[in-house]
Amino acid sequence: MTTVDHKDIGVLYLLTTIVFFVIGGVEALLIRLQLAVPRNTFLDPATYNAVFTMHGTTMIFLVVMPLLLGFANYIVPLQIGARDMAFPRLNAFSYWLLLFGGILLYWGFLNGTPPDTGWFSYAPLSERPFTLESSVDYWALGLLVTSFGTIATGVNMLVTIVKLRAPGMGWFQMPVFSWMSLVTAFLILAAIPSLTAAQIMLLFDRYLGAHFFDPAAGADPILYQHLFWYFGHPEVYIMALPAFGIISEVVPVFSRKPLFGYPVIVASGIAIAFLSLTVWAHHMFTVGEGQLADAAFGLTSMTIAVPTGIKVFSWLATLWGGRIRLTTVMLYALAFIVQFTFGGLSGIHFATVPVDWHTHDSYYVVAHFHYVLGGGSLFAILAGMHYWFPKITGRMLDERLGKLGFWMMVIGFNLVFFPMHILGLMGQPRRTYTYPDLPGWGPINFAETIGAFIVTLAVAVIVLNMLRSLRSTVRAPDNPWNGWTLEWATSSPPPPENFVALPPITSNRPLYDLPHAAARVAGQIREVRWRTPMVGIGAFIFSEATFFGALIAAFLEYRTRSVYGPSVHDLDVPRTVVFSLFLFASSGTIYLAERSLHRDRQRGFLVWWAVTIVFGAIFLTNQLLEYARLYSEGVTIASNLFTTTFYTLTGFHGLHVFVGLIALSTIWLLGRRGEFRLGRRQVAVDAVSVYWHFVDAVWVVVLSLVYLLGLVL
């Protein structure tokens, strides 16, 4: 319970997500039972809607994403030859946030109002007038909590991979799974804060009477979809890139050949990550954003097929000419390649706009993304589980049971999801608790339900195999598959600090190079100059920038859309400008404080640091007085669209100033006791200082856009 070892935390992630997987799986079974025959009454509509909402929410937020993060937690430090994650305690905190958030998400079931607005909870359906119950509130709060944990993991993973690689492991000696975990960490920081912003806006609407998604106030509920999918599509790749990583580990090892085109595989992963930030509106082709927007997002979405195709072809080329061992692990990987290709191809159909206009939100979509996330990510996870099970537990899995589980899984999975393509093209819409008895719909749905039971049995066989092995006394060897990456160079399971001694790292396959000595020379690694906490604060600031980006986007989108009520002319602009100068000046004084510290002048450091605190406090006090004046004049967050976005944006900035002041004061108090000297804990001072500069920089943007631009236009 108090562990901070990355391996224990990794195992906690895996165990927790398996429990949630069972819950999400039971929900899937309930869905299939209800849909087995037309006009079924097994579940009432309210229950069905809650079940499908939580099936999606669970599988995405509590299963696939944390499962892959759990693997990364366990495997990445081993693969890069590190002793632990960069911030072990933060790592433990992330896990507990996941668990706590998961419980919050399920809280609604306990108090009788489970979330029932879909895993996307589009406004205005999720707004007060249409969902009065607390269901959406628990759902949004649960997601906020898990998201904070995920962002913390993103920071941690990024810093770990950037800073803690073993000597000799340059960027191109890094195993692909670690590479993809790094790219995933970047995507987490870039995308998830947009979800956070959307959930906060939703909660503000629900609790404070704000108007973010209220058409009557002039708002456009489609803004919610933009913010949601700006997170939601990268999320698909947060769940797919680590899966690509696993496959890129497994296929070479079981083909006895190096990965074909390693640099291209890595580069295509990076390309996918960046492209995935530009495609979100392909989830919104039917909302009426216009032909130009639709065509543009269609083009970026189609472009993703190119780097994805490169990966598939490279895996196939890795197989070619190898010595292929058809173990359970490899079978899952091969099934992944076929099923993922299938899901990818139907994905292209959705990127081609007119076909999306035809098939959107039909069962064709359900079939498509289950091939990607089930046939793809989940099969990769199963490959990874069978691959790393000996390393994690020190026990081998039974191959015959493993293969039985695999074949049942493949047959069951395809029986559930292949026919959904046909149903979609026959016109069955998704997210309905029942359907009319139209020709052919009943039998096809019934066949899918049978498939769901086969999948259930397959899961039972897989779990049974694991439980059997855990009880076995036969120990797994350190490197049962003749793997080539560093996790196979230590014992199974690894000792607390992971390695007794590391082999020389000469390529991305150090264990292959070992007997082939002299084949390669050790890689030259250029140290990343930033110190570890600085990389961490940089990553954190990056995610904060996404968050503020979302708030600023909302402000700009709504700048001229208020249909009544206050405007920028109700603000005291000159006064705010004057007090802003204090905040801007504080960036200068904190620089002077840091410079004093670098020159080892304690007194100067403390004085300038104190001035910074005072300037920040003056700014914040003025902001509070300004709020008090506005409130006394009846200008509240609920007044109109302008005040909604104004208070949210400036309020969150104010909150950041407040948090900054706490950090600054802590440093000052510690500094007075002489905790900080030149070269001693100086990095903590630098980290707080960078954060403070960021808070100031955000205010430059806010002041310009909210106060000055409003007056000029």
Add this chain to the structure above:
Amino acid sequence: MESFDPVTRQAVEITNLFNAELVVSALLLALVLSWLVLAVVRFRARPGDNTEHPQVHGNPRLELAWTIAPAVTLGIVFIVVVVTMRSVDAIPSGAQQVRVVGHQWWWEFQYPDLGVVTANELHVPVGTPLQMTLDSVDVIHSFWVPRFGMMRDAVPGRTNQMSIFVQRAGIFDGSCTQYCGRQHAWMRIRIVAEPREQFDAWAVQQAGPATLAGAPGQELFVQNTCVNCHTIRGVSAANVGPDLTHLGSRVTLGAGVIDNTPDNLRRWIRDASSIKPGVLMPAFGDLSEAELNALVDYLDGLL
């Protein structure tokens, strides 16, 4: 399959594009599958064979080829996509106007220039372009008739456009495709596509006043709270529930959940939420059998 049996000009074009994509996709899938199977068959490790095969790390020429070839293919597809998009999403001239309004959980169809308002059943003329505007009074809905090809959302606070040119007469199924709450399942659409003359006759009949003025059921309709939500032209004016002026001419009740028969209508009025849980219409349990019969006779007679 409905997707391959289009009945509008737009659906034909989309289906053509889709068919071409399916052929290309099938070829690519066949390539991947046969490559994979062939590799496994040819290069499967023999037991005891520990020789090492050549450790090939890559082949720049090959890698370049499978980057450029898909990119070029997709480029061509994109051109067809844009051409198709512009064609199927173009606003025609001389079109019959239809306003589609989404409600939880039923569809309102207005023909502004014909003076017709109806619900859940959309009559369309064959051979005349149709210009639909879509919006919503509550949450987001989406209008989809698979054989029409196009789908478009009805968003509160927005007015979306969709054009359809129906080429074939018939009865076609459709539904709401954006999750809109508890009864999203029963927000179905019934399309009656008919030749121009038949459509015109229907429109004239629908634009006419309600029949059965002064029937005993009408009295009950007015006395009860029915009038707070429903319009019967000449009797009441409200827009919360569907317009009932010509209810008797419609085939289903509750947006497709049951057929419009006297028995079903009786059950519906008695307690609609026992048939469609969550529906906004309250139960009328207080009506006596005789009152209920009179009301049903009246409503069913509104042809």
